[in-house]
Amino acid sequence: MAVTMHDVAHRAGVSIKTVSNVVNQYPHVRPETRRRVEEAIAELGYRLNTTARNLRQGRTGMIGLALPELSLPYFAELADSVMRAAEARGVVVLIEQTGAQRDRELQALDSSHRRLTDGLLFSPLALEPEETERLEVDYPMVLLGERMFGPVDHVTMANVEAARAATLHLVERGCRRIATIGAHPGETMGSARLRFDGYRKALAEAGLPFDPDLVGDAGLWHRSTGAEAMTRLLDAGVELDGVFGMNDALALGALHVLHTRGVAVPHDVAVMGFDDVDDARYSEPLLSTIDPGREQIATTAVDLLLERIAGSQVPPRRVVADFEIVARESCLLGRTVH
């Protein structure tokens, strides 16, 4: 049926192991032999059987990526970056969706997929921070996000710092009454809490008072919830000249409402988002935001995981990605110039 190394070896008049050596770039093969083998490979259209190699080598060459949902833009783009990073390192990514449900997150930690992958990149969203013992698994794992921490490698965004920088960016642009959208009251960890902390830190540093009226709650971080929160703020008649959306979807929703209400952005109100998703490049006006270093998070996570797979026994590491302010139209110097 399919062409095997055996067929190639026969054709080239060498042993099967020599074919293997050629395929695996083993240096001590005579050029003439190599040529013959390569010819045979080409003539027969031979392709290496990865399954057999994996069995022999005891690895699968695949890593798992368990995330809440591909339909959330941040995760879709994260998956994109992870796949690219993995490809560059010669491994393949197996994506699993957990739907941000606790049982499915637990299941991902223990599914049959785990025998199919050499390790797991895990981005929990429903698991409780108290359940860290669930993360003590017997295979290599790297944790993503800020939902929880455990005795494993972990790659996170600089949530507090980046939120602080985003808020200060608005301050520098002349904003004095800065609202934030996306707060989760009562949360002790998680992105919402951390970004909120960064927001307050910036206000404190800038000597601006914190006003609870300027905080818009939003459980889900959707465009629609962002729009609703913005509407509530405007309807409440709160005076404001800046908005920090805790992610781009929220900020885009807010942008939409401001536009609708005839509030000029950035002239009357400047807006910052967080995540730098693709949509932020297509809004009107273009959304200023924080690039949380998704690319770096992806490559770092893949690298850490591959080190573990290779057998590294160093203590769990924690890496915080670099972030960058992406200044676009929605926070140009609207307020300070006049």
Added chain:
Amino acid sequence: MAVTMHDVAHRAGVSIKTVSNVVNQYPHVRPETRRRVEEAIAELGYRLNTTARNLRQGRTGMIGLALPELSLPYFAELADSVMRAAEARGVVVLIEQTGAQRDRELQALDSSHRRLTDGLLFSPLALEPEETERLEVDYPMVLLGERMFGPVDHVTMANVEAARAATLHLVERGCRRIATIGAHPGETMGSARLRFDGYRKALAEAGLPFDPDLVGDAGLWHRSTGAEAMTRLLDAGVELDGVFGMNDALALGALHVLHTRGVAVPHDVAVMGFDDVDDARYSEPLLSTIDPGREQIATTAVDLLLERIAGSQVPPRRVVADFEIVARESCLLGRTVH
């Protein structure tokens, strides 16, 4: 290192093949033996080595899904559906992004991943319809979408019919001057052309004249391009009372502009989208749209592929998914009631 069938067999005092029989639900095993084996499995924490099984059985248990980009909502949701359908059938999905680039689409047809999967679900977006011979591959494949057709199984949406239905839906709601957004002038196949055909068909059936001024071109089907096209139509001063967006992103962009310009939806202008992406459930007003049967497309495609993998030699099949009109706020009976 890892527990193998051999260890289990030793522990249970049976042969390795008997363990295999138990694991594979072979019926002729004495209950007592089965119990002993299952105990040993539990005690040792044995997990089947999928790689070895796959090698032995000559299959990988995985199917590939090559699509343009996960960050396009339709494809993210398609991937979601495909993964669910595959899981229900005991196979795993390996996603590959082609970035809608011709060379990467060709590469996907021939990449090393192909040796890792038993078959491929392929959704091309850049390959030219003339290049159908590229689709003559030596592994099972099912084509998705309307970009091109070839000598392989194919699952598509009812583009023409559904676009016609969407347009007629607007007609029934009282619209007489219906614009469409997303046209690709000069295209001979592809969704844009087919949906445009459906639009014209509906107009003809309703006895409404076709007016080129009501056609908004949009190369990329993004929110932003939808907004731009809508803006152009309004700026041109074209009279209109309905808009058919060729996908939801375009329609949402149009909705945004209408809202901004103070045009009441659906009172002054009714709007229909196409795709029924998640966002359509969160817009203001809620977007009416076409559910193109994504779920059905996914399950059908997986089933067809699995049949081919199982060895089916029947001639290439073509399946057109059922669609449904999802009537939401943006096309309520705004125009006919007054």
Added chain:
DNA sequence: GATTCACTCTACATCGTTGTAACCAATGGC
């Protein structure tokens, strides 16, 4: 001229599973 060494290649066992053939009991039909 014998010894060492690097190079080139081969034979064989092995990774963990499943298919095949064959074995031994127990059952049933005639």
Added chain:
DNA sequence: GCCATTGGTTACAACGATGTAGAGTGAATC
């Protein structure tokens, strides 16, 4: 009471690759 059948199990050989050990070369070293 014998033969055929079925049930329950096992030994062994695959699947297609790679690691190991070792056998031939020929050149360099002493």
